[in-house]
Amino acid sequence: MTTLNLELPSVIAADAMRVLSIARRIVLTGEGAERDEAEFIAGYPLEYLTDVFAGANRIRIHFRGEEIHRCRIANVKSGKCEERCDFCRQSAHFNADSPEYPLVDEATILREAEQAEKDTAAELGLVASGYGLGDGPDFEKLLESVTAVKNQGKVNPHASLGIIPESSLRRLKDAGLEMYHHNLETARRHHPSIVHSHTYDEEVSVIRAAKKVGLKTCSGGILGMGETEEDRIDFAYELADLAPDTIPLNFYVDVHGTPLFGKVTPMEPREILRVISLYRFVNPRADILIAAGRAQHLRDLQSMIFFAGASGMMIGDFLTTPGRTVSDDVLMLRDLGMA
Numbered sequence: 001m002t003t004l005n006l007e008l009p010s011v012i013a014a015d016a017m018r019v020l021s022i023a024r025r026i027v028l029t030g031e032g033a034e035r036d037e038a039e040f041i042a043g044y045p046l047e048y049l050t051d052v053f054a055g056a057n058r059i060r061i062h063f064r065g066e067e068i069h070r071c072r073i074a075n076v077k078s079g080k081c082e083e084r085c086d087f088c089r090q091s092a093h094f095n096a097d098s099p100e101y102p103l104v105d106e107a108t109i110l111r112e113a114e115q116a117e118k119d120t121a122a123e124l125g126l127v128a129s130g131y132g133l134g135d136g137p138d139f140e141k142l143l144e145s146v147t148a149v150k151n152q153g154k155v156n157p158h159a160s161l162g163i164i165p166e167s168s169l170r171r172l173k174d175a176g177l178e179m180y181h182h183n184l185e186t187a188r189r190h191h192p193s194i195v196h197s198h199t200y201d202e203e204v205s206v207i208r209a210a211k212k213v214g215l216k217t218c219s220g221g222i223l224g225m226g227e228t229e230e231d232r233i234d235f236a237y238e239l240a241d242l243a244p245d246t247i248p249l250n251f252y253v254d255v256h257g258t259p260l261f262g263k264v265t266p267m268e269p270r271e272i273l274r275v276i277s278l279y280r281f282v283n284p285r286a287d288i289l290i291a292a293g294r295a296q297h298l299r300d301l302q303s304m305i306f307f308a309g310a311s312g313m314m315i316g317d318f319l320t321t322p323g324r325t326v327s328d329d330v331l332m333l334r335d336l337g338m339a
């Protein structure tokens with residue numbers, strides 16, 4: 001009879017212990033991982049990723065609790081965008097297939113809010129294409145819709161209207177908006193290769209302005225757009241510096257007709273899970289929410305995002321692409337004991 005040797009090779013045991021020791025310190029101090037620790041997590045061997053989950057899951061539960069936060073978005077003004085972001089089907093400069101319509105009316109937005117509540121979301125994000133919807137008749141209409149959603153009382157109104165001035169953000173807050181969303185998209189160094197019509201500092205400035213007027217903030221980006229490993233770590237720290245309440249992470253999905261189409265290698269599922277853990281270790285207090293690309297890239301591994309450190313997910317359809325069914329997502333959370 002052969003005897004099983006259950007002893008771990010010491011190098012593996014030491015690495016697993018180091019993960020837990022970093023996680024312990026983060027839980028005790030609330031301070032995110034140091035740069036060398038982040039590099040250690042980012043380079044952790046994929047075959048031993050569950051070592052990393054042991055730490056990331058602890059940090060998630062400590063700072064965010066066991067229940068998974070759900071949010072839903074509504075595309076309230078779509079397409080014909082004058083900006084040039086290489087991943088985006090809504091840019092008028094590209095030949096990608098995109099829904100195109102002007103700002104939807106208040107009744108439509110209220111129906112979306114009702115649906116969001118039915119879908120177990122806590123809020124509805126109103127998303128408009130374009131550089132920034134911060135003045136003019138459409139902005140006035142949107143302010144009224146924000147107040148209508150607030151008064152309806154089903155879900156909290158959130159908005160993503162691009163790069164808009166502080167005065168417009170203040171008016172949104174006064175209208176009842178809870179949170180403003182604007183993605184930095186990618187790491188500062190990689191941004192000029194992806195976004196050609198506005199700067200990184202403009203992206204950052206709107207989140208800083210939203211904070212200044214007392215709005216909660218949501219800012220993240222899209223991973224898998226050809227950035228380097230170092231870019232991913234830098235981006236995690238850029239977000240830590242900005243300290244939004246929520247960090248949405250999207251994983252790039254190829255779209256025909258955009259400049260990025262066919263130019264990048266899709267991230268593999270375990271690589272995605274590892275990068276989620278990296279962001280959790282660097283941003284322990286943030287609500288890390290997984291958005292587009294979840295179903296396409298993770299497939300059967302979707303439930304593992306929470307063990308990797310994610311504390312939220314977008315449910316329902318994404319901006320321009322359908323998502324997984326809400327009932328499948330809710331069942332997954334119930335099965336995990338996280339709903």
Ligand code: SF4
Nearest residue numbers: 081083085088091129
């Ligand atoms: S990401 Fe936003 S700003 Fe950029 S092209 Fe798309 S809709 Fe326009």
